[in-house]
Amino acid sequence: MNPGTEVQIKEEPVKDLLVKEVRIDWERISPESYVRRIDALQGLECLRLNAPVTFLVGENGSGKSTLLEAIAVAFGFNPEGGTRNYRFSTHDSHSELWEAVRLVRSVRKSSTGYFLRAESFYNVATAEEEYSRGPGGRPMHFHERSHGEGFLALVQEQFRGNGLFLLDEPEAALSPQRQLTLLLEMDRCVRENAQFLIVTHSPILLGFPGAQILSFDDGPIHPVTYEETSSYQITSMFLNNRERFLQQLLDD
Numbered sequence: 001m002n003p004g005t006e007v008q009i010k011e012e013p014v015k016d017l018l019v020k021e022v023r024i025d026w027e028r029i030s031p032e033s034y035v036r037r038i039d040a041l042q043g044l045e046c047l048r049l050n051a052p053v054t055f056l057v058g059e060n061g062s063g064k065s066t067l068l069e070a071i072a073v074a075f076g077f078n079p080e081g082g083t084r085n086y087r088f089s090t091h092d093s094h095s096e097l098w099e100a101v102r103l104v105r106s107v108r109k110s111s112t113g114y115f116l117r118a119e120s121f122y123n124v125a126t127a128e129e130e131y132s133r134g135p136g137g138r139p140m141h142f143h144e145r146s147h148g149e150g151f152l153a154l155v156q157e158q159f160r161g162n163g164l165f166l167l168d169e170p171e172a173a174l175s176p177q178r179q180l181t182l183l184l185e186m187d188r189c190v191r192e193n194a195q196f197l198i199v200t201h202s203p204i205l206l207g208f209p210g211a212q213i214l215s216f217d218d219g220p221i222h223p224v225t226y227e228e229t230s231s232y233q234i235t236s237m238f239l240n241n242r243e244r245f246l247q248q249l250l251d252d
Contacts, residue, residue, distance in 0.1 A: 018164045018195045021104035022047040022071055028100035035097050038063040040216035047221065051212035053186065053196045055205070057229050058216030064199040065168050066097060071197065072166045073098035077115035083158070084113060108193075112163035116154070116170065148173045155185050161192020171202035179204045203231045 023046050029035055036042065040063045056064040069079065076084040151173040159165055171179055179202055186196055186208060200206060206213060206226055215224045226232055238245050 016106045016108055016193075017049055017052065018106050018108065018110050018162075019071070019075070019103050019197075020049060020106060022049070022067075023102045023104065024097070025100045025102065029096060033096060035066065038066065039219060040064075040221050041067065041097075042220070044221060047214075049195075049197075049212065051210055052190045052194065053198070053208050053211040055208075055211055055213045056197070056199045056216065057201070057206070057213060057224070057231065059230075062216035064216050068166055068168055068197060068199050070097035070101045071103065072115040074101040074103055075113070075164065075166075077113070077166065081115050081117050083115075108162075110162060110164050112158070112160045113165060114158050114163070115166045115168075116151075117168040148175060148178055152178055152181060152185075155182060159185055159189050159194070161189055161194050163189065163194045165189070165194060165196050167196065167198040167200075169199055169201065171200055171205060176204055183208060201231050203229070203235045206231060 024041070024044055026036075026045075040058065056068060058064050073079050078084075151170070170182060174182060183205065190196070198205065206229055213224050213226065213229060214221050215229070217230070
């Protein structure tokens, strides 16, 4: 990708998004940084968001979570998750990319927001319970539920309209049925002018109507349709001809 490249799906205007563009100043990233070796990000200067729900898809290690995390920290979220008011750390693993990220925002201010990672949900749930014990707080008991139940309960408790919500592989905590419930919660929020950026491998979540899907596979970030995602294609092949699919896979 050449310097100055913009990634987008369409030119026609969409309703006012809380975050419209993600810009990267490569001069603020050291020459030795591993971020420079991520194929999907090389040379990217502007990523334009064109829908209330944007999915980042691609193989493991393709840079999806690295970019999502950088966006989250640049927006003011705690690197391990939570709201912009959370300040806790069990292990600093975020890259320097966030320091090079500049977000082009709407004049409309968000009234809420959340960064939620399946891998660090335990730490966020612990912080949620501690903060809820403060003055005026309503005690939360996420650890008394299963991982998936606690994850979904947090979504239902914290996600509201006019907010920015960043989710990193939420399907890791949710059954297929609970993923459908998450879709309903997302739709509720989107109808109230919320915005979502989601890293996912789930063909269920990727089916959200009108979503922008950006692939990190095969070079620079580029838009794809739902049917072009590997999550859909592999799941479809498996479900439509499971025995033949497995026989070929295992024989190979």
